[in-house]
Amino acid sequence: MTIQSDIADVSAEKSSVYGPVHSWRVGSSLGIDMLLETSTCSFNCIYCQLGDIQLKTAERKIYVSTAQLEHDLRRSRWEEADIITFSGSGEPTLALNLAEAIHLVKEYTHKPVMVLTNATLLHDPAVIQDLQEADMVSCKLDAATEAGLKQMNRPVAGVSLASIVSGIQNLKAHYTGKISLQCMFMPTNLREVEQMAELINDIQPDEVQLNTPKRAYPLEWHLDSRGNHGDKPYPTRTLRTVSPPEAEDIEALLKAKTSVPILSIYKKEPC
Numbered sequence: 345m346t347i348q349s350d351i352a353d354v355s356a357e358k359s360s361v362y363g364p365v366h367s368w369r370v371g372s373s374l375g376i377d378m379l380l381e382t383s384t385c386s387f388n389c390i391y392c393q394l395g396d397i398q399l400k401t402a403e404r405k406i407y408v409s410t411a412q413l414e415h416d417l418r419r420s421r422w423e424e425a426d427i428i429t430f431s432g433s434g435e436p437t438l439a440l441n442l443a444e445a446i447h448l449v450k451e452y453t454h455k456p457v458m459v460l461t462n463a464t465l466l467h468d469p470a471v472i473q474d475l476q477e478a479d480m481v482s483c484k485l486d487a488a489t490e491a492g493l494k495q496m497n498r499p500v501a502g503v504s505l506a507s508i509v510s511g512i513q514n515l516k517a518h519y520t521g522k523i524s525l526q527c528m529f530m531p532t533n534l535r536e537v538e539q540m541a542e543l544i545n546d547i548q549p550d551e552v553q554l555n556t557p558k559r560a561y562p563l564e565w566h567l568d569s570r571g572n573h574g575d576k577p578y579p580t581r582t583l584r585t586v587s588p589p590e591a592e593d594i595e596a597l598l599k600a601k602t603s604v605p606i607l608s609i610y611k612k613e614p615c
């Protein structure tokens with residue numbers, strides 16, 4: 345595979361590889377950040393661990409060169425990880441060199457690769473093609489109505505719940521790896537659980553992961569927000585979460601109304 349990116353922009357100061365960090369979903373996870381320079385996303389979720397997204401965009405381009413990724417990967421603690429996760433400073437599918445990056449990581453580490461995505465670009469056949477070498481794709485779905493999407497995820501113009509759901513269905517039709525839905529619940533979207541069950545039945549993912557914010561919301565952008573699970577040395581705001589009994593009710597309802605395996609953060613070590 346030809347590396348599209350310019351090796352000249354290799355930087356030793358900021359790394360596009362971080363961790364490994366402990367993930368309640370997958371164990372020891374090495375993070376890959378193909379955005380790096382600032383928080384960059386087509387969503388601006390009210391609970392984002394990165395804080396208010398600095399660059400709100402749906403533009404695909406090369407933000408971090410594949411050469412820089414290779415440089416950073418060689419210097420990382422990749423051997424300690426169970427899995428390599430594309431996540432980092434925003435939405436990984438915005439990286440135009442995503443396929444090249446996944447290929448590099450798989451070839452170098454021989455470990456499973458997961459991509460966490462907000463699913464806003466999955467209507468694009470090029471994005472589906474880029475994800476083919478990933479072992480797992482985890483798609484965010486926090487809302488079951490257009491109003492809920494605007495409230496929870498605050499997407500850039502042009503993104504609708506309908507486009508997200510059809511994008512995930514597009515992925516399901518053209519991808520043979522594991523697809524999970526990650527659903528964040530807060531008091532704000534609790535009223536949408538029943539409608540969420542209908543969407544889950546429409547999509548039929550391999551698994552649903554129920555989550556609630558466990559990390560405080562940073563009031564300013566810091567690179568280490570992408571992997572920092574402990575106390576933060578900068579101002580943060582505590583977020584409202586669902587209680588364990590509410591989480592049990594959500595899980596029970598989704599189990600009753602769908603046939604998809606449901607995994608809840610309340611049954612695991614919190615991250």
Ligand code: SF4
Nearest residue numbers: 385387389392434462
């Ligand atoms: S999709 Fe992820 S990175 Fe983007 S704003 Fe939401 S939580 Fe943050």
